[in-house]
Amino acid sequence: MTISPFFRHLRSAYAAEIDDLTFDSEGGNVLQKRLAQRRKEMEFLAHMIELSPEMVAVVFHQAFRFKSTAAMDDLLGHESEDLPEWDELQATLDIAPWAQELARSMLKQPLGEWFMSVAAALEYMFHKPEYSAAPQDAEDEDNEGADAESQNEGPGIPMDSDAVVEAVSRKALEEAGAEWMAAQGFDRKE
Secondary structure: OOOOHHHHHHHHHHHHHHHHHHEOOOOOEOHHHHHHHHHHOHHHHHHHOOOOHHHHHHHHOOOEEEOOHHHHHHHHOOOHHHOOOHHHHHOOEEEOHHHHHHHHHHHOOOOHHHHHHHHHHHHHHHOOHHHOOHHHHHHHHHHHHHHHHHOOOOOOOOOOOHHHHHHHHHHHHHHHHHHHHHHOOOOOOO
16 A cells, blocks of 8 residues: 555544644643634634644544445545545545535635545554554655665755745745744744
């Protein structure tokens, strides 16, 4: 089972987002309270689905029941621009009654079908121990470093690569998202 780089990146960001929402500064579990607050902000959050889908997808935490692991595993192998149609994917899962109105609202957005596929994939990975981030990602990073070193480029990614530009852009977007969330009263992820 191969996970695309798109979902591999979002997997850890989604888990961090859930973790950040789970506990307050005193260690109390406030996940349900914070998720309820996020769900009330859906009109605004919908504008973030392309830049930070993991920050919006948390509103669907525990909203999906997956009827076909094969369909979900297949979805995880796709890149962001190549996701299956939502109608096909929706036939392989159930949405909890409490989340159906949220789903209808999101599907009205220009990228709503894409987002719902991403949200389902993130939730699927979150609840599957075999998709934990550490082992596979560490191995992939080791292999990337070895490949670069074997080409006499030194460790890591060549500085003029598109990956560096994308990483810098993504970091700037994440920082902007964190600033906005802090302004809305959410705790910062550190």
